[in-house]
Amino acid sequence: MDVTLSINGTDHRLDLDPRVxxxxxxxxxxxxxxxxxxCDHGQCGACTVLLNGRRVNSCLTLAVMHDGDExxxxxxxxxxxxxxxxxxxxxxxxxxxxxxCTPGQIMSAxxxxxxxxxxxxxxxxxxxxxxxxxxxxEIAERMSGNLCRCSAYPRIRQAxxxxxxxxxxxxx
Numbered sequence: 001m002d003v004t005l006s007i008n009g010t011d012h013r014l015d016l017d018p019r020v021x022x023x024x025x026x027x028x029x030x031x032x033x034x035x036x037x038x039c040d041h042g043q044c045g046a047c048t049v050l051l052n053g054r055r056v057n058s059c060l061t062l063a064v065m066h067d068g069d070e071x072x073x074x075x076x077x078x079x080x081x082x083x084x085x086x087x088x089x090x091x092x093x094x095x096x097x098x099x100x101c102t103p104g105q106i107m108s109a110x111x112x113x114x115x116x117x118x119x120x121x122x123x124x125x126x127x128x129x130x131x132x133x134x135x136x137x138e139i140a141e142r143m144s145g146n147l148c149r150c151s152a153y154p155r156i157r158q159a160x161x162x163x164x165x166x167x168x169x170x171x172x
Contacts, residue, residue, distance in 0.1 A: 001018050001064050003016055003066075005022075005067070005069070006068065008073055009076070012030055014063070018062065018064050021063060022049065022063050022071065023047045026073060032073055035049055035058060035103060038059075038100070038104070042059055045105070045145045045146030047059045048111075049072060050107060051070070085163050085166065086109050086159065086163050090105070090159045094155050095156040095158065096155075101148045104146055105156055112139075112160070113164065116142070117169065120132070125138065134171050136157055
């Protein structure tokens with residue numbers, strides 16, 4: 001099937017088997033290997049990308065379903081010479097160990113911070129009517145779909161909190 005995927009602002013026209021996931025289209029058809037295949041069951045979050053600005057597990061969605069949609073991957077967030085604020089915070093706070101989950105963690109954190117800025121509550125938010133308070137517990141809940149096998153969770157949350165504070169979203 002012919003499909004056009006807009007990846008990081010560039011349109012890519014592909015002829016794909018309808019069973020190809022977004023993850024496999026990125027990695028095997030476009031050579032964008034920053035998005036990782038962890039469990040291939042949507043349980044670890046290593047494959048997290050933004051789809052029209054919302055975080056999704058790219059291993060669970062078929063590429064042909066997203067003709068014309070905007071997909072944002074880790075490759076678009078920064079470069080070694082010009083890190084994105086979350087990438088920089090992850091490095092400075094040692095928010096990764098082996099680094100395998102890091103792209104998914106950063107993509108999820110990118111969306112999570114936007115969700116909080118937009119006032120989206122989480123399961124543990126105190127109120128549905130006020131902006132969420134991004135405490136350590138709130139960050140942990142919002143990032144719970146992303147696993148780190150090395151258990152760098154405290155440092156991941158610390159990196160996210162640093163970016164939260166820089167954006168003026170400090171927890172009360």
